[in-house]
Amino acid sequence: MPPVNDVLQAPELAAYRRVLDTPFGSRLLAEVMNATRHELASGSGVIPRADLTARIAEALAQRLSAALQPSLRRVINASGVVLHTNLGRAPLPDSAIDHLREVSTGYSNLEFGLDDGVRGKRDLHIERLLRQLLDCEAAIVVNNNAAAVLLVLNTLGEGGEVIASRGEQVEIGGSFRIPEVMAKSNARLREVGATNRTRIKDYEKAIDANTRLLLRVHPSNFRMTGFTERPTLDEFVALGRRKNIPTFEDLGSGSMLDLKPMGISDEPVVSDSVRAGVDVICFSGDKLLGGPQAGIIAGKKLYVEKIRQNPLFRALRVDKLTISVLESVLLSYLTGTLDEIPIWRMLRASEGELKQRAESLAKRIGRAALVLQLTSLVGGGSAPETYLPSWGVALKIDGLSDAELEKRLRHSEPPVIVRIEEGRVVLDLRTISADDEDELIAVLR
Numbered sequence: 458m459p460p461v462n463d464v465l466q467a468p469e470l471a472a473y474r475r476v477l478d479t480p481f482g483s484r485l486l487a488e489v490m491n492a493t494r495h496e497l498a499s500g501s502g503v504i505p506r507a508d509l510t511a512r513i514a515e516a517l518a519q520r521l522s523a524a525l526q527p528s529l530r531r532v533i534n535a536s537g538v539v540l541h542t543n544l545g546r547a548p549l550p551d552s553a554i555d556h557l558r559e560v561s562t563g564y565s566n567l568e569f570g571l572d573d574g575v576r577g578k579r580d581l582h583i584e585r586l587l588r589q590l591l592d593c594e595a596a597i598v599v600n601n602n603a604a605a606v607l608l609v610l611n612t613l614g615e616g617g618e619v620i621a622s623r624g625e626q627v628e629i630g631g632s633f634r635i636p637e638v639m640a641k642s643n644a645r646l647r648e649v650g651a652t653n654r655t656r657i658k659d660y661e662k663a664i665d666a667n668t669r670l671l672l673r674v675h676p677s678n679f680r681m682t683g684f685t686e687r688p689t690l691d692e693f694v695a696l697g698r699r700k701n702i703p704t705f706e707d708l709g710s711g712s713m714l715d716l717k718p719m720g721i722s723d724e725p726v727v728s729d730s731v732r733a734g735v736d737v738i739c740f741s742g743d744k745l746l747g748g749p750q751a752g753i754i755a756g757k758k759l760y761v762e763k764i765r766q767n768p769l770f771r772a773l774r775v776d777k778l779t780i781s782v783l784e785s786v787l788l789s790y791l792t793g794t795l796d797e798i799p800i801w802r803m804l805r806a807s808e809g810e811l812k813q814r815a816e817s818l819a820k821r822i823g824r825a826a827l828v829l830q831l832t833s834l835v836g837g838g839s840a841p842e843t844y845l846p847s848w849g850v851a852l853k854i855d856g857l858s859d860a861e862l863e864k865r866l867r868h869s870e871p872p873v874i875v876r877i878e879e880g881r882v883v884l885d886l887r888t889i890s891a892d893d894e895d896e897l898i899a900v901l902r
């Protein structure tokens with residue numbers, strides 16, 4: 458074996474001198490030396506020492522290079538799923554990242570009133586905007602919508618019963634289930650109605666001295682069709698008022714706008730629930746809002762204040778990074794500059810525009826590309842039945858199977874995530890940002 462010092466002086470390791478001085482670097486060095494020693498012991502023949510030194514240095518450089526690359530990396534999403542949960546849901550606006558950099562690389566007034574010099578609350582930055590956008594009385598922000606549901610149920614339902622429809626006991630991806638969150642919140646679930654039909658009378662009959670809360674959940678990722686029934690929002694609110702029991706709605710995707718013009722007809726609009734008079738509503742920050750992962754709780758001041766007082770809130774609150782990005786995204790809504798928000802650019806892209814981009818991309822790729830019509834998905838548990846008409850490019854490369862091509866694209870730099878449709882590798886232009894096209898071409902070449 459060559460002396461350790463010879464290995465450390467090898468030119469292959471010139472870029473890693475600093476790392477090799479750390480305990481992590483020493484450990485990797487020892488591992489590679491040991492592995493080589495074992496190899497030599499079980500092999501035969503003679504290797505010149507200089508060659509062995511170079512071999513060890515090269516193996517170590519490779520290990521270091523792989524280990525020092527961030528594991529969380531940018532990818533090109535060519536899948537056509539706009540809110541792809543496994544690919545990080547909503548891409549964030551540049552303006553939001555500018556704001557994040559500005560307020561987070563130094564100090565900020567996160568919990569400090571600049572007017573009076575007194576300690577403030579971090580949620581006020583967001584509440585101010587949500588009150589304008591939703592016309593609600595109060596709002597707070599937690600880590601995600603799952604946390605929001607847990608916190609509301611625990612604050613308003615603990616020790617008592619929460620009435621909810623049997624048809625709304627949903628499971629959202631990643632093992633969030635309404636009945637299980639309910640159990641963890643220490644509220645008892647009182648299921649009413651049948652799987653397909655629940656009437657307002659079913660809720661009313663279940664109300665007794667133990668009832669703390671009436672719950673309504675947007676079914677998000679599934680749809681019931683056929684012989685179905687669900688009380689209207691107005692009936693739900695009226696019952697709560699009449700019986701003096703607070704109402705709570707988990708809206709899931711939380712769209713700030715009516716999506717019908719984009720062909721998405723069954724996603725509720727947050728302000729509709731506020732206007733109808735629901736006492737507390739919650740929704741995600743990184744679904745149809747197009748912002749960072751967060752759970753937003755909005756509604757009547759009386760209840761939002763109670764929720765804020767819950768010690769669990771301290772455990773579920775968000776940091777300045779989330780607040781700065783969320784504030785900037787909400788400001789884009791307030792100023793009506795929706796095109797700053799990437800998911801709105803993607804959702805609103807017209808078929809004609811996507812077709813044109815697919816044609817020009819195919820021309821640049823050449824013989825391997827075929828332009829074709831596609832359907833994109835909203836994703837993120839939203840609008841499961843909606844297929845947005847889109848255009849893309851199918852790839853065929855001689856001597857490469859679709860599975861092999863998909864894998865090679867996934868292993869490129871940056872990785873390109875495609876979908877395989879009818880035995881073809883397909884790139885959907887809806888989720889490929891125009892800024893990514895040059896890089897995509899380079900990867901394909």
Ligand SMILES: *Cc1c(COP(=O)(O)O)cnc(C)c1O
Nearest residue numbers: 601602603629675677709710741
């Ligand atoms: C997505 C969703 C959740 C969970 O939201 P996260 O932000 O992913 O934690 C909860 N309830 C409903 C109805 C949802 O659609």
